[in-house]
Amino acid sequence: MPESQENISQSIPLLNQFLEQEQARFPNIPAAIPIIIQAMATSARFMSKAVVQSMIDRDGSCIESFNSSGDTQQKLDILAQNLLLETLEATREVCAVISEEADLLVPLRNKDARYIVALDPLDGSSNVNVNSPIGTLFSIYQRSSSSEVPIQDADVLIPGKQQLAAGYILYSTVTTLVYATIYGVHGFTYDPVVNEFFLTHPALRMPENGITYAINHSYLHTFPHYIQNYIAYCRRQELTSRYTGALVADFHRHLLEGGIYLYPPTYKRPNGKLRLMFECNVLAFIAEQAGGLATDGKQPILNIIPRHIHQCVPFYIGSKTMVKNLLNCI
Numbered sequence: 001m002p003e004s005q006e007n008i009s010q011s012i013p014l015l016n017q018f019l020e021q022e023q024a025r026f027p028n029i030p031a032a033i034p035i036i037i038q039a040m041a042t043s044a045r046f047m048s049k050a051v052v053q054s055m056i057d058r059d060g061s062c063i064e065s066f067n068s069s070g071d072t073q074q075k076l077d078i079l080a081q082n083l084l085l086e087t088l089e090a091t092r093e094v095c096a097v098i099s100e101e102a103d104l105l106v107p108l109r110n111k112d113a114r115y116i117v118a119l120d121p122l123d124g125s126s127n128v129n130v131n132s133p134i135g136t137l138f139s140i141y142q143r144s145s146s147s148e149v150p151i152q153d154a155d156v157l158i159p160g161k162q163q164l165a166a167g168y169i170l171y172s173t174v175t176t177l178v179y180a181t182i183y184g185v186h187g188f189t190y191d192p193v194v195n196e197f198f199l200t201h202p203a204l205r206m207p208e209n210g211i212t213y214a215i216n217h218s219y220l221h222t223f224p225h226y227i228q229n230y231i232a233y234c235r236r237q238e239l240t241s242r243y244t245g246a247l248v249a250d251f252h253r254h255l256l257e258g259g260i261y262l263y264p265p266t267y268k269r270p271n272g273k274l275r276l277m278f279e280c281n282v283l284a285f286i287a288e289q290a291g292g293l294a295t296d297g298k299q300p301i302l303n304i305i306p307r308h309i310h311q312c313v314p315f316y317i318g319s320k321t322m323v324k325n326l327l328n329c330i
Contacts, residue, residue, distance in 0.1 A: 015041055015177070015188050015197035026183050032093035032115050033140060033165050037179050040138055040167065041188075041197050043087045047080055047122075047136070048175040048190060054128060076128060077101055080121035080136065088117055095143060096151045098309050100278045105309065107151050115164075116141045116156050120278040123168075124246025135248025137282045139166035153309060160281030161302040168248045168282065176252070178204070180286040185255075201256075206292040209321040210258025214243045214250040222266040230262075230329045247274065251283050251317065255290060260318030260326065264297075272296075272314040276306055280315050293323040297330050 013021070019034035054076055081101040088094040088108065095113035097106045100120045120137040127134050142164060143155050167179030175190035177197055187201030213234050220228060234241075242259070244250055250261050263274050274280055284294030284301035294301040294317040304313065316326055 012198045018199050029181060030164065035091050035093050036115065036117065036140055037165065037167065039087045039091045040169065041177055043084050044169040044175060044177055044190065045195060046083060048171055050079060051128065051171050073101065074125045077122045077125050084119055084121055098156055098277060100275055105151065105153055112147045114143050116143055118277050123248050127246050133170060133172040133244055133246045133249035135171060135246055136169040137248060137279055139282045139285065140164045157306045159303055159305055160284055163281060163285050166282045166285040170248050170252050172249060178286065180289040182289065185286055185290045204255060204290050206255050206287060206290040206319055207258030208319055210254060210260065210319045212240045212242045212253065212259035213262065214259065215262040216243060219266050223264045226329045227262065227264045230326050247279055254318045258319045260316065260322040263315045265314050271312045273312055274315045276304060276311045276313045277309055280313055283317055287317050291320065292318055293320050295323060295327065
């Protein structure tokens with residue numbers, strides 16, 4: 001490593017160092033939380049290399065299978081799912097996982113563990129072949145039932161405000177890990193030379209307003225009239241449209257720069273497309289801890305009691321002022 005890079009790296013906390021510091025500052029954070037977050041970082045190190053290798057091997061194409069939401073599964077989706085299950089089980093802190101890629105709750109061998117992790121293993125995987133951003137989303141819940149009985153859906157069908165921590169990994173020009181607890185939101189950047197995540201975005205706060213919005217304009221004619229009116233308002237304000245097809249990437253921009261992301265109901269999907277447990281709750285928790293807002297148009301996302309693991313909801317998230325303006329249209 002060049003001397004200048006080594007000096008810079010030594011002055012910035014590593015992820016594991018920062019987690020230890022946070023544990024000392026806030027001792028009521030369960031000891032399992034930093035262990036699980038470090039496991040997610042371990043998976044991210046592997047996945048960042050696997051994404052590169054898939055491009056070299058041209059091996060990221062679709063396979064003939066579909067997940068519970070009807071989305072086509074790619075080889076990297078399955079790889080990410082299996083990797084995360086293995087890594088989380090190795091922590092001995094996770095008793096079960098719910099995942100976008102699995103029909104049912106997946107029990108792990110750690111029957112006495114007290115934590116459940118919700119996963120979207122690879123968000124935006126269709127972007128891989130065109131070298132566009134993709135991501136992973138995760139959140140951590142505490143099991144409510146006794147370890148003496150089998151883990152069940154009721155242990156996770158609880159409002160998102162009961163999440164203990166939530167985060168995402170963005171694979172883009174660099175690999176970034178962002179996580180949130182009730183004590184704040186922090187971002188880390190992966191340095192592949194030293195194989196470590198460094199704290200690069202401490203105590204993130206989402207700007208109260210922004211100049212960008214993200215929505216899939218191709219469905220504009222199927223959106224409710226209040227959404228069409230809001231988009232017209234955005235255009236009159238000369239806001240810039242930014243939509244990548246990867247939720248993690250669009251949200252990350254708004255977290256840093258301000259903005260709003262919208263996935264409304266459509267004629268074909270009257271309940272929206274995004275999964276409450278795997279996508280909406282995760283990002284809503286992060287947004288609210290950073291000063292933003294998230295709603296389904298009727299109530300805060302984090303107040304919704306899920307009916308089933310793969311429930312979908314309309315989703316609006318971003319800067320506080322922009323979300324409030326949208327709610328005024330509704």
